[in-house]
Amino acid sequence: MSPRRGRILDYRGAIREALEQALAADPRVFVMGEGVDDPDAVFGTTLGLQKRFGPRRVFDTPIAENAMTGVAVGAALAGMRPVLVHMRMDFMLPAMDQLVNHAAKWRAMFGGRFRVPLVVRAVVGRGWGAAAQHSQSLQGLFMHAPGLKVVMPSNPYDAKGLLLAAIADDDPVVFVEHRWLYDDAAPVPRAPYRVPLGRGRVARRGRDVTVVAVSLMVREALAAADALAPEGIGLEVVDPRTLCPLDEGLILRSVRKTGRLLVADTGWRNAGAGAEIAARVAEKAHGFLKAPVCRIATADVPTPAGAALEERFYPSRGTIVAEARRLAGVRRGRRGR
Numbered sequence: 179m180s181p182r183r184g185r186i187l188d189y190r191g192a193i194r195e196a197l198e199q200a201l202a203a204d205p206r207v208f209v210m211g212e213g214v215d216d217p218d219a220v221f222g223t224t225l226g227l228q229k230r231f232g233p234r235r236v237f238d239t240p241i242a243e244n245a246m247t248g249v250a251v252g253a254a255l256a257g258m259r260p261v262l263v264h265m266r267m268d269f270m271l272p273a274m275d276q277l278v279n280h281a282a283k284w285r286a287m288f289g290g291r292f293r294v295p296l297v298v299r300a301v302v303g304r305g306w307g308a309a310a311q312h313s314q315s316l317q318g319l320f321m322h323a324p325g326l327k328v329v330m331p332s333n334p335y336d337a338k339g340l341l342l343a344a345i346a347d348d349d350p351v352v353f354v355e356h357r358w359l360y361d362d363a364a365p366v367p368r369a370p371y372r373v374p375l376g377r378g379r380v381a382r383r384g385r386d387v388t389v390v391a392v393s394l395m396v397r398e399a400l401a402a403a404d405a406l407a408p409e410g411i412g413l414e415v416v417d418p419r420t421l422c423p424l425d426e427g428l429i430l431r432s433v434r435k436t437g438r439l440l441v442a443d444t445g446w447r448n449a450g451a452g453a454e455i456a457a458r459v460a461e462k463a464h465g466f467l468k469a470p471v472c473r474i475a476t477a478d479v480p481t482p483a484g485a486a487l488e489e490r491f492y493p494s495r496g497t498i499v500a501e502a503r504r505l506a507g508v509r510r511g512r513r514g515r
Contacts, residue, residue: 187366189359192334193223196341199370208235211263247273251281254296267300281350282325293348303357309483315445320352327351328421332396334364339373356394378425384412388432395442402498437468438505447475
């Protein structure tokens with residue numbers, strides 16, 4: 179179904195609707211996590227679900243991330259389809275043993291006889307004073323573990339379709355939501371639908387620079403493209419949607435057309451998602467590149483708390499504009515030769 183059809187729904191509402199439809203369609207689905215039954219309902223994404231489906235299927239959990247993730251993994255192995263919610267991705271770190279050593283490995287270790295259909299929702303992104311322990315985008319860590327799928331929707335349509343696809347998937351999925359996207363609204367169909375994992379999209383066509391943007395950076399890249407269009411610089415914005423599996427073919431086709439690549443990620447530069455995407459392009463499309471690959475990411479320091487430092491730490495549409503001009507060979511508004 180086309181994303182152009184359907185009523186307007188914001189990102190949080192799209193997440194909530196996907197959960198509601200999954201719970202209604204399959205009795206094996208349940209939602210667990212700190213705060214899922216609170217009045218704030220995880221930024222509004224689980225609002226009213228416990229009232230409709232009851233506390234056996236939508237329930238709060240103790241502040242015991244490793245233990246609760248183990249409960250979710252065990253439930254998935256037993257045939258359930260749990261959705262475990264972490265309001266801060268930072269606190270998935272205590273659960274790394276359960277996710278990386280167990281959930282990600284069971285299918286391979288037992289020759290496909292066991293599956294772990296678990297979705298872990300993780301919220302990332304800048305918040306007032308969130309600083310070093312409450313705002314980290316750690317998708318690069320989970321990309322590194324074979325057996326885990328990593329999803330980062332950038333808009334409401336994809337948020338609903340990708341979450342429904344993740345819940346239906348037989349492998350563990352880390353589903354990463356950026357809190358700055360929750361208020362973004364777009365057409366979203368009422369009926370259930372799935373956006374296939376591993377299939378990206380071209381969010382905007384362009385001829386000069388390919389911008390592979392992750393999560394919130396898709397919005398920033400589209401704004402940068404609007405700013406650069408009057409200067410005659412055409413950005414092609416590619417939204418991978420999922421980082422594992424990655425739609426490598428889509429990215430390579432775009433780079434072969436434009437000859438330039440800029441990767442914009444919400445995580446750190448060192449060993450991040452941008453590094454992996456850049457490496458694949460260097461391996462498979464090096465002969466098409468007209469300029470070195472550019473990576474935009476957060477600075478390789480712990481996240482600061484002060485507003486002035488945050489402005490320097492987080493990349494934005496302005497960062498993309500400046501780097502795209504440089505890649506396109508533009509100085510002072512004139513195209514280079």
